[in-house]
Amino acid sequence: MLHIENLCVVRGQGAQAHYVCLPQLTIRPGEIVAVTGESGCGKSTLLEAIGLLLRPASVGRFELHDEKRLDVAKLIQANHQAELADIRARHLGFVLQNGGLLPFLNVQDNIQLPCQLLGSSPDKSMLGRVIEVLKLGPLLSKYPAQLSFGERQRTAFARAIMHRPGLVLADEPTAALDPYNAQQLFRLFIDLVAQEGMMALVVCHDWPLVQRFNLPCLVARLDSDVSDPSGAPAQRETHFVL
Template identity: 75%
Template sequence: MLQIKDLSVVRGQGRQAHHVHLPQLELRPGEVMAVTGESGCGKSTLLEAIGLLLRPDQVGQYHLSDAGQQRDIAMLLNNNQQAELANIRARQIGFVLQNGGLLPFLNVLDNIRLPSQLLASVPDKAMLSRVIDSLKLGPLLTRYPSQLSFGERQRTAFARAIMHRPALVLADEPTAALDPSNAQQLFSLFIDLVRHEGMMALVVCHDWPLVQRFSLPCLIARPDQTAASQAEPPQQAQGGTWFVL
């Protein structure tokens, strides 16, 4: 389970500063939630903070449970325990970047197995086979990223993000460059895999019809003043964007 309360990030300084607030978020295994909002509102910033790539300026609660073990990540953040945070980021969080982020000198199979190798663990053969079959990657395993279409690269990126069985998968605009048909297919494959494997996922998506088609719950970006009636702002937070259900 993922539980976050009163998370706040500030990008920039002075009058140019932009505040990103998350009053509350709860996800359970098998759940996929979309993050929507206008360009530049802070969706990627929110994902970076949740993914422990960016230290929040404030966090009241951040618990992430995996295999029955609950980690108090807010305490680690507040105490700046970087080594432990890096370990959690590597083992319990999977990332899918907008451009795929595949290593060009590794073929598809080696890209998929990379997280497990970095963790010095042996990839689960049954899991590997299931992911490859589900994402229709079998004919592509020996190809390199430069030989793939964008959709094929994104399917490979999804496989890599979940191969080490993270508790939480974060995807930043994974279908942004795809046509509607391929975007729908990729979304469907991803959602099915996350649910089948009992993971949790947050997916930044600008395509509102696509989100509606799959009836996903949403964190919606709203200006501070429109969200103020729904939750109390974190102390010392002024302006910016709120992400509310």
């Protein structure tokens, strides 16, 4: 389970500051939550903070229950970077908008890379299941440059979950796909996350796609800019609420 309370990230300084806040979020194994909102509202910033890539200005509670209870907030507050990096590597999986595959590794080696970096062997039954569901069998010996964008994204999904992370974070994974392929890829991703008992947060600008799969949504509520007497823009705040 993931439980977060009162997480806030600040981008910029002074009158240009943008506060990105998450009052409360709970996700249970097998659940997928979409993150939606207008461009520039802070969706990717929120994902980076939850993914421990960006240190929040404040956090009240941040717990990740995987094999054991991980008090992430305590580690953030104490700035224990080594422990946070270990949690990021072992308990989180990432899917980037452009796939983020290593060009000098073939599909099979890209998929198994997180396991290799952790010094563990991939679960063979899960590997076979992921390859079958994502239709990667004919692609295993190919390199990223030989793949279509959709094939690269399917490979990126496989890589993100092969080390069995508790939480998968995906940032606009279908943004460059046509509607049909976006729907197909989204369905495969949702099915795999649910089957493996993982949790997922997916940033998605495609509201009809989110509605089609009836996903719960963290919706950005952006306060209107307010100018001070000099005409300069005041601080902005985005609150993400279910």
